[in-house]
Amino acid sequence: MNPIITVFSKGIEKSGIKPSKVSVPSDIPFGSEVVNHLGVDFFHTIRGRAIPFGTGLKLGNPALKVVPFVGDLMTLGGNHFVHAGRRNMELLVICVNNFVYRKIGGQPAPSTPVTFSPYSTFEEPFNIPHLGNSCGAVYTARWTALHTDELANSIAEALNKQGLSVIEVLSPGPNYYTKIEDIESNLINFYYENSVIKNGEDPKNARITPEEKIVVGKFTDKERPTFIDSYNAQLSKVLGDKFTPYGGKNG
């Protein structure tokens, strides 16, 4: 059983939202046996396009709660991510970060074949909560996969947020491009033990570096009108009675 999916399931339960109203477009290939018991609609999309696919789902049926799962450290889908943030599209983006960062845990060494990490090993990775925050996300958080309770709470909270929420989960999870055996099996424990919870920290300061402890926690929690809200507000203002507001909270 995939730990993140278990926590996700808990999160949905806590949020009080019907699983049948949750749609999950994902570019991470979770198997059917993993997601079936969740009771959500699951779409395994092509790499990097989970966010725009989710945008379509949300705009096609505003009653849905759409939770794109993205892997690949925002490589292919980086643009969709920043633009969804700008629009404040009502999505909960769960970014499963399984990067193989050199020096963390002593493994893998700099000579690890570069193809096995989503970035070449000498490149600095994105600070995803910071990027999300600076693009306008209303909720950002980072947890390791072992912070199960905190993560579940975050998911529940974010599911009830109006706007783009981002939760980064550090986990050597399933991914095309990682040779699992290359990573020490206790890497996830390493992440957990080397993390420090700093809720409310400015995500700017939550860069993951080899030297410092990994900062986890809930970083952003603010309010901004969502895409559909501003759409309805602007068009009602201009068109008046001719315009029927789109969707609304109850679809």
Place this chain on the structure above:
Amino acid sequence: MSPLKTIDSKIVHPMDNLLRMERIPHIWCPSCGIGLAVTAFTAALEKAKIDLNKVAIVSGIGCTGRVAGYTKLDSFHTTHGRPIAFGTGIKIGNPEIKVVVFSGDGDLIAIGGNHFIHAARRNIDMLVVCVNNFIYAMTGGQVAPTTPLAAYATTSPYGCVEPPFNIPYLADSSGAVYVARWTTLHIRRLTNSITEALNKRGFSVVEVISPCGMYYSRINKLGDGLDMMKFYHDNAEIRHGEDTKNLGIGFQTKIIVGKFVDRERPTYMDSYNKWLSEIKTEEKLRK
């Protein structure tokens, strides 16, 4: 027939050697600010005292995308949104070349947003000049990711509903080492900024706010180019070192300009070379 043909051919403008004069007149509309940005850029090229044979300019698609075609350097007019990626190839293929990406907001921030944030993260040694006219002008005035809220465009006929990007903030938070913003009114300061950025190692971004009299101003009834210049004059405020967070631009609100970020970070090639030497030492040790 080019109207310039009638002018006495002995008179040579000091910038003629930097422009492809055979292509003049250019395609830009009256009141457009791109020409001013090009003037600032060419002046900066001279001021920066760099070997012009070693400068490559790459543009994407759009009004600003045509800049490469008028600049007498090794110049590339590529596909929509991809000049940064194309430039990355040039830079890594031949690190001696100074790559300048000169393109518009739609090209660099909408379709090319991914390359923009990733090149900033990698800190590829290039200068990005982003001319921001708040609209897609080449295709006739569609909404752009920089169009201020409630401003009109042909694909937001009832007012723009999406908040715009704050380009300096995006660049800063992705890791750019030099970030500045000027309007086309601040021509000398803009020239100085580009000069400075040309000699900076790493991913530098200079945003140039430019009037678009034909589409943005016309659709939004903001007058002509001169009116926009007056607006910049009255509403632009220089605040060097301002936190990039506070640089958002609303519809006809104050525009904060200045140099905001100037820092040092190892460039992509620096990290690459360091990594390479580390591997080599490691291999030697193993032996």
Place this chain on the structure above:
Amino acid sequence: MKANPKDVNTGVYYIDGDVSSGYGALAAGCKFVGGYPITPSTEAFEAVCRRGPLVGAMFIQMEDELGSIASVVGASWAGVKSMTITSGPGFSLMMETIGFGAMLETPFVLLNIQRGGPSTGVPTKTGQADMMQSRWGSHGDYELIAISPDSPQEMFDYTIKAFNLAERYRCPVMIMSDECVGHMTEKVVIPPADEIEVEPRRFYDGPINEYLPFKPDEDLVPPMVKAGDGYKLYITGLIHDERGYSIKNEEYKFIYTKRLVDKIRLNKDKIIELKEEETDDAEVVVVSYGISSRVAVRGIEKAREKGIKVGSLRLVTVWPFPDEKIAELAKTIKAFVVPEINYGQIAFEVERCSHGEANVILVPHGGAGVHNPDDICDAIEYAAKEKKRIEGVIEYKTKLEKLVFEEGYKLHE
């Protein structure tokens, strides 16, 4: 089913093909358009942006074409009819997701206003060089439907037909128009809603627990459901079985994707629409589509004035290709003349289907303009005279080619 009167702006208009197509989409019940501005298709998107909000249709201008088509596939799974609008370079960017849409059997319509290519080419002028791309542009094997309208009125009519076909066969349908038709302004009659036939989505109506997303009906097309209705969908772009579950390596058989191809190939006769004129006693048949078919009319007239028996076959649906019709005609005629605004695409298909029984003469044009009808007329004349069976597509040397390469035309001073 009839169209919803709210969606149809009945009346007589003087509009261009792009706008007409936008109105057609809304009349067909399209409720989501994801687009990105690109010349020369922008006017269609603008039309939707203006009229869409008044009829409850959502539009979004995405950050790029990769995003716009992905959002369209998503919206279609949310249960609404969806469309995206683009042109050449954008179409190339959409390739991966078109294959994804075909794999997920997602109904949506893609309007491609072709322009001169390759690469950036001539953005403001016409071309017909994406025809093969629409069939083969994505990796892997799939089949889809492509329609090529030739007037603003047809842009309206065939946009509706495109939606109907998409819903009927659960596949992406391309409207392969071109800049000339897109920017041509003509009279367009939009009929009352009760005269517009609209295909509703085939929703599954059985028990919730027994639903299999890819279990086909007899016509090889599976019924669909919406996301959010409790079906616990598991949909993947991996090769999947009827349940939608990806297949383990060991079980891998081609059979799972074969249906994607078969559902079009076996329903071909129902999909194909052709317009035939005077082919019964023809010596030469002009095969054309889109704007070329309108230019060809003049060429054909001229040839007829010279006493040549010329027929015309207009491909309204270009894909699937009318193999049998071409083969049948090949038996009775001397030659096909294929005018198209490219250097040979559909001409190769005509060559393939004529099985060596008729000559195939291509009248090429690079784009940025349309044919000179005289070229078409001359090619017809040549075709009628040629007695030998010549293998291969015969590329007719146009006046334009002679001008540029032989007569020393100066592009610049």
Place this chain on the structure above:
Amino acid sequence: MRIDKRGVLTGTWNLSGNQACAEGALAAGCRFLSAYPIPPSIEVVERFTQRAKEVGAVFVQMEDEISVLAAVLGASWTGKKSMTVTSGPGFSNMMEHLGLGVMLETPCVIVDIQRAGPAIGIPTRVGQGDMMQARWGSHGDYEIIALSPSSPQEMFDFTIKAFNLSERYRVPVAVMSDAYVAHLKEKVVIPPAGKIKIKPRRYYKGRKDKYLPFKRDKDFVPRMVDIGAGYRFHVTGLTHDERGYPIMFEECQEHNVHPLVKKIRHYVDKIVEFQEVETDDAEVVIISYGATSRFALKAMEQARKSGMKVGSLKLITVWPFPDKRVAELAKKAKAFVVLEINYGQIVFEVERCSYGNANVAFVSHGEKGIDNIEDLLSTIEQVMKEKKVRKGIIEYRT
């Protein structure tokens, strides 16, 4: 041309197709590889990066395949031979820049390790569903060269050939391999550096101020210069004249795009390569390429043993297609059997070029596993029995 010996790993090795491809690239002088990791092409990058540091080559992993090909084109203009490697979905993402490569006439090599598609398909399993895409995948009209290797040795040889062709004709060349060949380990002989023929880039050598980036030689191919060499040239993806400046008239479009097509079509006979086995007396000719040609030969031998006159035509260059040779064979043979791991792509080309002179039967290979040739054999048998000439492509029930 002098060859950079550091890149040539002379000797006899046991290499997978992917590794051989990387070795071929390095031997051909490729010093710039950009890629985004996608199975089943990863081993090419691995091998390349392992050897890169000795050879002085550079690898860049970009954020997506779109930027990958853009970077390759940029690097090619700096004078470095450049390559990318990908698989189905990545290849689809590269389509727009394939067109830019054609328009800028930029030499580069794209290796596509085909997998089962469409969409994500099965990332680790073999397919040949991208063959038509290589020819038609980008918008607008162009011609391209595509090679299809069938063994690790050919992966090595054809990668070099691909670089040579792309420098000769200034066009992106695709190496259309597949997951089977890519992961197959076999003996690969890498000859001494002196024995490898490398086509140098066709540089312009005249006066700097007279350089016109798209002025064509008689063979329609223009000459190149490097960035930074002081030519200050301009190139654009827009329709351009020989100066590289955009002009939006149909005359210019004709002037620009027609030669892109002609420079390949006029030299088809020089470019096209194929291998024929026992086609002289063959009644049935099996046409195949890449992985399938290995099984075609196996089936041919078996059929010959049981007294059927079967020959084999293996396509080395799939694009441009050997129209003439297929047409000739169609007149001699009774039928073609086309073997592909898809639902019919190259078979349509065979149908086109046989002009009704031979039956065309299609075998969608791989349904029973790639090494199973029962379907093929039974099709050959049934084709042999067929008396009349039938229109269209025949698929026998097996």
